[in-house]
Amino acid sequence: MIPRVLVATAVPAEQDAVARSFTADEPRGTRLAGGVALRRSAGFDLLVVGVGPGSAGARTGAALTAAALAGEPYGLVVSAGIGGGFPPHAPVGSLVVADAITAADLGAETADGFVPVTELGFGTVTHRPPETLVRELTAVSGALSGTVLTVSTVTGTAERAALLRARHPHALAEAMEGFGVAEAAAAAGLPVLEIRAVSNPVGPRDRAAWRIADALAALTEGFGKFAPVLGSWNPYDL
Numbered sequence: 001m002i003p004r005v006l007v008a009t010a011v012p013a014e015q016d017a018v019a020r021s022f023t024a025d026e027p028r029g030t031r032l033a034g035g036v037a038l039r040r041s042a043g044f045d046l047l048v049v050g051v052g053p054g055s056a057g058a059r060t061g062a063a064l065t066a067a068a069l070a071g072e073p074y075g076l077v078v079s080a081g082i083g084g085g086f087p088p089h090a091p092v093g094s095l096v097v098a099d100a101i102t103a104a105d106l107g108a109e110t111a112d113g114f115v116p117v118t119e120l121g122f123g124t125v126t127h128r129p130p131e132t133l134v135r136e137l138t139a140v141s142g143a144l145s146g147t148v149l150t151v152s153t154v155t156g157t158a159e160r161a162a163l164l165r166a167r168h169p170h171a172l173a174e175a176m177e178g179f180g181v182a183e184a185a186a187a188a189g190l191p192v193l194e195i196r197a198v199s200n201p202v203g204p205r206d207r208a209a210w211r212i213a214d215a216l217a218a219l220t221e222g223f224g225k226f227a228p229v230l231g232s233w234n235p236y237d238l
């Protein structure tokens, strides 16, 4: 059976960019418990989950639970939107499909440096999307694949960017929702993907220079190529 797909974006502009890739049918809205608005388009359900991992995790979890209780469970969850790219690995305008979704700052600072929660005996800091699906998506789109970090604070200095790359050598991008969405998916026993279109370099803050329109266009173009793969993906190919 073809899995139902939930696509979580932080803000409506990102949702619109995803929806623009579906030329086939008109979206229709549904209201879930707690006032969560769900937009249904071309077989995909699109949900605005807010900025940051807490909001993203809570709203994604609510939508997954509501769907399961209604007897229409999802089979796949996608965190999508714009993000910062680590230069020169992920240039502005490029598209990144996460092969690992990692909480970059979930842990403790010690005299010997940062310690992730897993080394303190708690939880997880990384979720891994299905390898076969990541391979197929990069093959159809030319997207990059690597680690996407989830941060609660947008990186604003070259020093912080270098520190994150030193700690996570496979990191291509950072954003603020992926790990929250992934935690909700994992709690529901579902696979997760994260897709980011790079709007700005990770490094010294220059918000005026963010190329948001270019990144949103890249997201639309990328989703146009991803949608047929996601729509026909068989979870048993995991």
Ligand SMILES: O=C(O)c1cccc(C(=O)CC[C@H]2O[C@@H](n3cnc4c(=O)[nH]cnc43)[C@H](O)[C@@H]2O)c1
Pocket (backbone or CB within 6 Å): 010, 011, 013, 014, 050, 051, 052, 081, 082, 083, 084, 085, 151, 153, 154, 155, 174, 175, 176, 177, 199, 200, 201, 202, 212
């Ligand atoms: O102002 C707009 O038109 C607009 C349109 C779409 C999105 C935005 C956002 O500001 C979304 C914030 C969202 O972006 C992610 N993001 C982007 N760059 C970074 C970064 O360098 N580090 C961390 N996160 C980044 C993040 O996921 C935010 O939720 C505005």
